[in-house]
Amino acid sequence: MEEKFAITDRTKVRRLRDRGCYDREAVYKILDEGLVCHVAYAEGDSPRVIPTGYVRMGDNLYLHGSTANHMLKMAIRGAELCVTVTLLDGLVLARSAMHHSMNYRSVVIFGRARAVQDPEEKLMSLEAFVEHVVPGRWADIRQPSETELKVTEVIALPLTEASAKIRTGPPIDDEEDYALDVWAGVIPLEIEAREPQRDARLDPSIKVPGYADEYKRLKVES
Amino acid sequence: MEEKFAITDRTKVRRLRDRGCYDREAVYKILDEGLVCHVAYAEGDSPRVIPTGYVRMGDNLYLHGSTANHMLKMAIRGAELCVTVTLLDGLVLARSAMHHSMNYRSVVIFGRARAVQDPEEKLMSLEAFVEHVVPGRWADIRQPSETELKVTEVIALPLTEASAKIRTGPPIDDEEDYALDVWAGVIPLEIEAREPQRDARLDPSIKVPGYADEYKRLKVES
Numbered sequence: 001m002e003e004k005f006a007i008t009d010r011t012k013v014r015r016l017r018d019r020g021c022y023d024r025e026a027v028y029k030i031l032d033e034g035l036v037c038h039v040a041y042a043e044g045d046s047p048r049v050i051p052t053g054y055v056r057m058g059d060n061l062y063l064h065g066s067t068a069n070h071m072l073k074m075a076i077r078g079a080e081l082c083v084t085v086t087l088l089d090g091l092v093l094a095r096s097a098m099h100h101s102m103n104y105r106s107v108v109i110f111g112r113a114r115a116v117q118d119p120e121e122k123l124m125s126l127e128a129f130v131e132h133v134v135p136g137r138w139a140d141i142r143q144p145s146e147t148e149l150k151v152t153e154v155i156a157l158p159l160t161e162a163s164a165k166i167r168t169g170p171p172i173d174d175e176e177d178y179a180l181d182v183w184a185g186v187i188p189l190e191i192e193a194r195e196p197q198r199d200a201r202l203d204p205s206i207k208v209p210g211y212a213d214e215y216k217r218l219k220v221e222s
Numbered sequence: 223m224e225e226k227f228a229i230t231d232r233t234k235v236r237r238l239r240d241r242g243c244y245d246r247e248a249v250y251k252i253l254d255e256g257l258v259c260h261v262a263y264a265e266g267d268s269p270r271v272i273p274t275g276y277v278r279m280g281d282n283l284y285l286h287g288s289t290a291n292h293m294l295k296m297a298i299r300g301a302e303l304c305v306t307v308t309l310l311d312g313l314v315l316a317r318s319a320m321h322h323s324m325n326y327r328s329v330v331i332f333g334r335a336r337a338v339q340d341p342e343e344k345l346m347s348l349e350a351f352v353e354h355v356v357p358g359r360w361a362d363i364r365q366p367s368e369t370e371l372k373v374t375e376v377i378a379l380p381l382t383e384a385s386a387k388i389r390t391g392p393p394i395d396d397e398e399d400y401a402l403d404v405w406a407g408v409i410p411l412e413i414e415a416r417e418p419q420r421d422a423r424l425d426p427s428i429k430v431p432g433y434a435d436e437y438k439r440l441k442v443e444s
Contacts, residue, residue: 042264046304046332079267082270093434097348133324183420183434185420189413190413191411194409194412197392
């Protein structure tokens with residue numbers, strides 16, 4: 001695969017152009033850090049957007065759900081998808097109202113998905129999904145049964161048309177506003193894990209595993 | 223306005239029905255806690271979804287941006303919108319792979335927006351937006367100029383067709399899996415603010431305000 005995504009009419013960042021990024025590695029890094037994506041599809045003129053988990057494996061984004069899931073059904077029928085992953089990194093407090101902003105890293109992907117039929121690829125994508133969310137978890141849990149796999153739909157969206165949009169750094173104020181007596185800067189935001197809550201039906205002798213006890217949404221190095 | 227949203231074909235939660243919620247107060251509470259929404263619209267068959275800030279004021283959701291913003295232009299031309307706000311509350315670790323899940327609260331809204339022309343409503347919505355993101359900030363900052371207001375588009379989406387979807391609580395495992403020697407429970411996730419970063423050009427005598435120093439994304443009581 002090329003290191004850079006080709007810029008298309010849909011992925012080109014038009015306004016605030018320096019926020020646009022077409023670098024495959026940068027796009028994958030954002031995808032590997034996120035937990036939830038928003039998937040849009042159109043029903044005629046009527047748009048739909050739903051949040052769901054995902055995982056990137058190689059040059060594909062994998063989504064899964066029940067075989068009864070409407071979005072997955074539409075995708076398999078060939079509906080075009082637009083998938084966005086957004087990481088909110090901070091609140092940008094400027095000296096003037098209109099220069100307030102947010103620091104974020106987002107990815108947008110366009111394309112059509114294919115149903116994953118191959119049982120091995122299906123299972124691998126589900127393992128990758130669990131490991132994407134909680135690294136280390138897969139080895140501990142009961143694996144999917146044949147019946148469970150049968151009622152689970154997995155689709156793969158090729159990462160061929162995508163781009164990232166990134167805002168970092170301090171507020172950018174109008175030059176004359178820098179003299180104002182107003183605090184300005186950034187409030188960084190992070191996703192933080194709290195102490196794991198044991199299932200009430202759990203045997204008291206079962207200890208909380210390290211991957212849950214010290215869970216961190218790592219900024220994954222790709 | 224009615225306390226309950228009418229259930230429509232598009233807002234009805236079909237699978238896992240008990241997660242559906244049509245209560246106006248519950249929907250507003252989620253909207254008031256979130257910071258970023260995902261707005262979808264269709265360009266013919268081709269869906270688009272973009273992340274952006276928002277604020278709820280009364281029974282409307284307000285979005286704003288540059289007058290050059292494509293999504294806002296489409297909305298003003300009458301394009302149907304689908305807006306989703308998703309709050310991720312935790313990772314649900316079940317004993318079996320396929321019962322892993324996430325705790326979340328999400329809202330979906332359908333409708334067409336109107337351009338906000340009235341200068342007073344426009345200004346009020348921008349104030350509400352800043353106060354939604356950082357309560358207490360508006361009084362400290364330089365107010366929008368006439369020129370700034372002119373190049374800012376504000377749209378209002380009426381909250382008439384909406385629903386929430388909520389998952390809370392522990393994993394739900396298959397009965398026979400409860401005997402497995404596997405830790406199960408929930409890793410709660412929260413958005414946490416770090417220490418504010420001062421703008422490098424800020425006069426050292428200007429102290430960080432309390433609303434930035436002790437920023438918390440409050441679960442707003444509505």
